Amino acid sequence: MPDVSDPNAPKGQADPEADAATKAQVEAAAHAADLRSPATWLPTAKVTVAAIALALLVGALLIVVSDQRVIESASYFFSYPWDFFRFSGEAIGQSYWALLTGAVGSGAAISQTLERAAPLICAGLGVSLAFRAGMFNIGAQGQLIIGAVCAGYVGFTFDLPPGLHLVLALLAGVAGGGLWGAIAGLLKAQAGAHEVITTIMLNYVAGSTLLFLLTKDAFQREGSNNPRSEPVDSSAVFPDILGFHSGVIVAIAVAFLIWWLLERSTLGFEMRAVGANADAARTAGMSVPKVYTMTMLIAGALAGLAAVQQILGHHDSLTANVAGSIGFDAITVALLGRATPLGTVLAGLLFGALASGGVQMQASAAATPLELTQVLQALIVLFVAAPALIRGVLRMRDTGGGATVMAKGWGS
Amino acid sequence: MKLEIRGLTKRFGSFVANDDISITIEPGEIHCLLGENGAGKSTLMNMLYGLLEPSGGEVLLDGSPVSFNSPGDAIEAGIGMVHQHFMLVPVFTVAENVMLGREQTRGLGVLDRHKAAELVRGLSSQYRLAVDPDALVENLPVGVQQRVEIIKALANEAKVLILDEPTAVLTPQEIDELMEIMRSLKEQGTSIVFITHKLREVKAIGDRITVIRRGKVVGTAPPTTPENELAEMMVGREVKLVVDKDPAEPGDTVLEVRNMTVIDGRGHTVVNDVSFQARAGEVLGIAGVQGNGQTELIKALMGLIKPDAGQIMLNRRDISKWGPRDSLEAGIGYIPEDRSHDGYVGAFTVRENLVLDLYKHDEFSRGLALRLDAVADNARHRIEEFDIRTETMNSPVSALSGGNQQKVVVAREFSRPLKVLVASQPTRGVDVGSIEFIHNRIIEERDRGTAVVIVSTELDEIFGLADRIAVMYDGRIVGTVSPDVPREQIGLMMAGAHGAPAEAAAVGNEDA
Numbered sequence: 001m002p003d004v005s006d007p008n009a010p011k012g013q014a015d016p017e018a019d020a021a022t023k024a025q026v027e028a029a030a031h032a033a034d035l036r037s038p039a040t041w042l043p044t045a046k047v048t049v050a051a052i053a054l055a056l057l058v059g060a061l062l063i064v065v066s067d068q069r070v071i072e073s074a075s076y077f078f079s080y081p082w083d084f085f086r087f088s089g090e091a092i093g094q095s096y097w098a099l100l101t102g103a104v105g106s107g108a109a110i111s112q113t114l115e116r117a118a119p120l121i122c123a124g125l126g127v128s129l130a131f132r133a134g135m136f137n138i139g140a141q142g143q144l145i146i147g148a149v150c151a152g153y154v155g156f157t158f159d160l161p162p163g164l165h166l167v168l169a170l171l172a173g174v175a176g177g178g179l180w181g182a183i184a185g186l187l188k189a190q191a192g193a194h195e196v197i198t199t200i201m202l203n204y205v206a207g208s209t210l211l212f213l214l215t216k217d218a219f220q221r222e223g224s225n226n227p228r229s230e231p232v233d234s235s236a237v238f239p240d241i242l243g244f245h246s247g248v249i250v251a252i253a254v255a256f257l258i259w260w261l262l263e264r265s266t267l268g269f270e271m272r273a274v275g276a277n278a279d280a281a282r283t284a285g286m287s288v289p290k291v292y293t294m295t296m297l298i299a300g301a302l303a304g305l306a307a308v309q310q311i312l313g314h315h316d317s318l319t320a321n322v323a324g325s326i327g328f329d330a331i332t333v334a335l336l337g338r339a340t341p342l343g344t345v346l347a348g349l350l351f352g353a354l355a356s357g358g359v360q361m362q363a364s365a366a367a368t369p370l371e372l373t374q375v376l377q378a379l380i381v382l383f384v385a386a387p388a389l390i391r392g393v394l395r396m397r398d399t400g401g402g403a404t405v406m407a408k409g410w411g412s
Numbered sequence: 413m414k415l416e417i418r419g420l421t422k423r424f425g426s427f428v429a430n431d432d433i434s435i436t437i438e439p440g441e442i443h444c445l446l447g448e449n450g451a452g453k454s455t456l457m458n459m460l461y462g463l464l465e466p467s468g469g470e471v472l473l474d475g476s477p478v479s480f481n482s483p484g485d486a487i488e489a490g491i492g493m494v495h496q497h498f499m500l501v502p503v504f505t506v507a508e509n510v511m512l513g514r515e516q517t518r519g520l521g522v523l524d525r526h527k528a529a530e531l532v533r534g535l536s537s538q539y540r541l542a543v544d545p546d547a548l549v550e551n552l553p554v555g556v557q558q559r560v561e562i563i564k565a566l567a568n569e570a571k572v573l574i575l576d577e578p579t580a581v582l583t584p585q586e587i588d589e590l591m592e593i594m595r596s597l598k599e600q601g602t603s604i605v606f607i608t609h610k611l612r613e614v615k616a617i618g619d620r621i622t623v624i625r626r627g628k629v630v631g632t633a634p635p636t637t638p639e640n641e642l643a644e645m646m647v648g649r650e651v652k653l654v655v656d657k658d659p660a661e662p663g664d665t666v667l668e669v670r671n672m673t674v675i676d677g678r679g680h681t682v683v684n685d686v687s688f689q690a691r692a693g694e695v696l697g698i699a700g701v702q703g704n705g706q707t708e709l710i711k712a713l714m715g716l717i718k719p720d721a722g723q724i725m726l727n728r729r730d731i732s733k734w735g736p737r738d739s740l741e742a743g744i745g746y747i748p749e750d751r752s753h754d755g756y757v758g759a760f761t762v763r764e765n766l767v768l769d770l771y772k773h774d775e776f777s778r779g780l781a782l783r784l785d786a787v788a789d790n791a792r793h794r795i796e797e798f799d800i801r802t803e804t805m806n807s808p809v810s811a812l813s814g815g816n817q818q819k820v821v822v823a824r825e826f827s828r829p830l831k832v833l834v835a836s837q838p839t840r841g842v843d844v845g846s847i848e849f850i851h852n853r854i855i856e857e858r859d860r861g862t863a864v865v866i867v868s869t870e871l872d873e874i875f876g877l878a879d880r881i882a883v884m885y886d887g888r889i890v891g892t893v894s895p896d897v898p899r900e901q902i903g904l905m906m907a908g909a910h911g912a913p914a915e916a917a918a919v920g921n922e923d924a
Contacts, residue, residue: 284769285737
């Protein structure tokens with residue numbers, strides 16, 4: 001029987017060099033044996049912190065070379081170098097100070113950070129969950145879009161009492177995203193289609209579906225030619241608490257739920273087993289196709305929840321750009337969070353803070369462009385993905401930490 | 413050429429894989445390197461062959477120190493290695509494989525096949541290897557493929573030949589032939605380092621035996637040393653090499669396979685009309701050389717692949733349509749042949765692996781929730797009962813030694829009441845101490861009235877455990893015999909003969 005359900009099975013015989021290398025790793029790992037001891041996760045945490053620091057350092061260079069006063073002072077650097085250093089320092093200081101205060105400097109800033117982080121956390125959890133089951137979910141974007149369409153439609157079409165309306169719209173978004181994810185899961189489980197291919201294609205389908213729907217009467221705002229729907233009813237909006245909308249609480253609660261699912265439930269046990277060794281999971285009686293389908297269903301539902309955060313957070317309308325780049329940022333968040341729920345929450349908060357602080361940074365005296373935050377995000381993940389580089393720079397010992405679960409995402 | 417290893421040490425982090433190892437290999441000597449899996453034999457050889465960089469010590473060739481940065485350097489210096497897994501291109505001829513990497517051309521990039529074929533023919537007759545240079549490698553039996561590897565090394569003018577577990581993939585006959593070849597190589601001055609954990613072979617061929625345990629040389633012994641003494645050196649304590657067991661008291665037939673046929677993805681009939689019965693309280697041993705359909709037979713039996721024909725009856729119930737979960741739940745215990753591939757999840761903890769196929773039971777979960785305390789209790793219990801050597805129950809199984817990894821699998825399968833135990837290669841890559849333990853547990857399970865089916869390519873294991881022996885060759889069961897028959901007869905059956913001694917000559921000539 002051709003085994004369609006398992007793209008991660010090792011194929012062929014390993015060459016002796018690889019054998020020797022893996023043996024070395026195994027033997028090196030043997031002494032840091034307990035998976036729960038700090039010796040196991042501490043190096044990972046160190047690498048992450050170091051990656052953030054390094055990214056800020058490179059970011060500082062970028063701030064310097066893009067600052068007008070610094071560039072001008074460079075032209076007379078040899079006659080009066082002091083100006084160059086002073087302006088550089090000022091530019092870096094102003095930019096990063098603005099970034100910091102914009103992220104956590106006030107109640108409003110913190111609210112903004114949390115609201116920006118919530119959809120990233122939800123969608124990031126979807127990507128993380130798929131990682132843990134051995135799948136690379138590139139489709140959070142498409143799942144988000146379909147979730148937004150469903151949640152939005154329920155939100156602005158029906159006239160329901162507050163509370164009930166919110167719950168229904170939320171469930172519609174979650175269901176929409178979940179179904180969209182389940183398509184990729186089913187295709188993998190039943191037809192052996194690689195999820196990277198199918199999710200990317202489904203992203204296109206979702207994006208075009210949204211554009212199409214926004215030209216239809218049921219979605220398009222009355223009397224307008226713009227691809228934009230009515231805003232969702234106030235009865236379907238997350239109520240504000242403590243200055244931010246309560247969807248943030250939902251995101252944190254869901255992160256806890258996913259942690260429980262992965263670490264404490266039989267389904268999570270199956271997901272992790274399939275992700276780590278699908279053959280052994282099958283031999284132990286688990287249904288690998290079922291696990292793939294369930295995982296993508298839940299991953300899609302989480303992306304759908306991210307869409308719900310977006311569209312029900314405030315009185316938002318459905319637009320062509322409703323998902324922004326959250327579906328793709330979610331991949332970055334999951335990578336940085338090492339595909340664990342806690343890590344994903346922390347990474348989501350960091351990215352939320354960068355997004356929120358970036359706006360203030362652009363408005364600061366140094367007028368550093370908002371794009372710098374995106375460069376910072378990319379650099380952080382880049383450094384995290386190259387733990388050997390970080391260790392080289394910081395002269396840390398290689399203890400096997402920092403190896404990521406993502407290495408096998410593409411199968412073999 | 414004299415090869416000296418002086419104080420060679422290899423550290424991985426704080427783990428010392430090789431600790432101050434000194435061995436001298438005299439010219440024209442067959443030097444056996446005996447040690448359990450994980451004792452550090454392969455690490456040592458990988459350093460000799462330039463695959464690993466030593467952390468300390470030196471290697472001397474004819475008295476002068478050398479250092480190898482790559483296998484290329486080692487080959488240049490006259491060291492050849494035959495790996496356990498062959499490095500051959502199946503669709504190339506023998507001659508093409510031999511000239512691979514050092515192709516000789518006749519100008520304009522035209523390959524000089526003729527010259528390569530001549531070289532193979534020359535070496536083949538010089539060392540009595542009987543290899544046809546124009547045969548496609550994929551058409552050759554495993555034993556001959558191994559000789560192609562040896563020719564490759566000899567073509568590179570190897571003076572020292574390292575054979576890494578060369579007998580693991582061979583039939584008893586092929587092992588005898590290999591030993592002949594080793595003797596002929598030795599006569600003509602080639603030194604051989606023969607790596608193995610099989611005591612019988614060491615005694616049959618070795619000139620000197622160096623025993624390695626936990627990365628250290630524990631001693632050098634002459635081949636006259638009794639087997640149990642060698643085993644004791646290897647393991648570090650006294651071991652029983654013979655399984656203690658009473659005669660079986662077979663009961664009813666529990667498992668019956670009727671006319672099973674499996675056709676693989678390429679259209680080959682890999683299991684051909686196989687029928688057998690396994691009775692309660694009896695061990696049925698399925699002997700055979702690797703790759704004669706045992707793998708597929710067992711996978712079909714467990715519902716991991718679909719048989720193309722035939723029935724599997726468990727207590728007279730047809731289970732041939734069942735999946736693995738149903739079979740496991742019905743009381744079939746399964747120890748897969750490739751444990752790291754199918755038996756455990758390496759990244760999972762010992763604790764988790766011990767419930768890999770039990771987590772759905774009420775004992776370990778309630779609804780969707782795992783009962784972590786029960787899982788931990790179970791782990792504590794099994795680790796003690798099966799003497800699993802692990803730092804904690806939260807260590808990943810990949811960090812354990814092969815024997816302890818296998819014990820995790822065995823412990824898991826033995827932790828529920830069984831009607832049938834299906835064990836494929838239950839002690840492959842397992843140290844002598846653990847072999848003893850696992851064998852005893854299997855016999856205990858038999859005495860409890862379980863029908864046991866053991867698949868093994870190791871005749872010693874089959875003879876030690878089985879009450880009846882079915883021999884598989886080319887997808888068929890060529891005969892079922894009692895363990896009292898002579899070893900040679902089973903060896904012949906493993907090579908396809910139906911037990912009649914007259915056919916022996918024909919088989920022996922096949923390769924010549």
